[in-house]
Amino acid sequence: MTSLMTAQRLGIEPFAQSASVELFPNEKGAEVEVIIRAIYRQVLGNAHVMESERLVVAESQLKQGNISVREFVRQLGKSELYRSRFFDNCPRYRAIELNFKHFLGRAPESYEEMTAHSALLDQSGYEAEIDSYLDSDEYQQNFGENIVPHYRGFATEGNNKMVGFSRIFQLYRGYANSDKAQIGNGKQARLNREVIQNTVSPIYIGSTGNAIAGTSGGSRGQFYRLRVIQAPKLTRTPQYRVSNLEYLVPYEQLSWKLQQINRQGGKVTSITPA
Known part of the structure; x- marks a missing residue:
């Protein structure tokens, strides 16, 4: 895991110090509430959720053990709450990169990934797009049925491209920021240029917004x-x-x-x- 000093500088300290959040059998009450809050925070990009917006039926099903964390995430992803915030109000490729972030905990690794999901939206619609993340082998291998999705891109992993290590910082702007505040007003996808050109993204320091020297271009001899x-x-x-x-x-x-x-x-x- 990223060292504490680096984590503080990049704005990822909460993720560097915290373990995965998992729902274990027979957990009830306050313990399940912690799981539910973690799901809302991850899937809704740290945006505030009003009481009237919460998925009351899905929450009840999770508390009673009738659905898994994965199925709660699926219902939230297909809900009007999620769609109105991160699809209807977003340019298509911005919506797709946010889906990668919210459901798989990483940034898109290639232009082919982006275009494949765009084609799926055209052919099968919005709900099939959400299912494609939740039903993927990648989701199952990393989160299974009862681990809350979390950001994985802050540490390198086997079988993943190295560009993901830098691109996640384009999508994550610090623990105090929300994705809801970063959409609308014609804002385009943040990774369009990088994924099309297959280049590495600059790494920005969360607290200042400044890029770390050398990550996007670098100087010869450095x-x-x-x-x-x-x-x-x-x-x-x-x-x-x-x-x-x-x-x-x-x-x-x-x-x-x-x-x-x-x-x-x-x-x-x-x-x-x-």
Whole structure:
């Protein structure tokens, strides 16, 4: 997980310090209320929900154990509350990138992903678009039936493209901001240029809005310090060590090194100019 100092600087401290929120069997009352609040916060992009807007029937079904967290997320995603905020009032590609953020906890990784979801909307409609995230193998592998979706893009993961590590910061603007406040008034998708050109996005500091030097273009000859958590392969020995590594990499080799770390199963916790 991202180091505390880096997390504070980037505005992701709440996610760096918190564990996944999961609904366990036989939980009731206040415990389920915590789950419900976490679902609203994630799926509605940290926007405030009035009492009159809450999904009373779905909440009751979840409390009684009749539906899973995944099905509650599905009902919320298909609700008029979600659609009115993040689809009817959004340019199409902005709506799609928000769906990736809210339901899969990451940014789109390619233009092909964006166009595939746009085609699905044309062919099968809005509800099929929501189902495509909830019924995906990716959702099941990361959240299953009872883990509340959460932002995964702040740490690198195996089998995911490295561009997602930087692009999530384009979509996440700090814990105090809401996605509802970032839509409307003709605002376009934030990642259009990056996904079309297949380029890395700048990483912005949440508290200031300033880009970290070098993340979008970089200067030739600039070196970067990568801090990495590298889990070794399992052995027959009883000890299992996780090694903390640090690399000093020139800008020209940065992309290649990040891909190598990803292939080897490492997780990048910070990238800073040396």
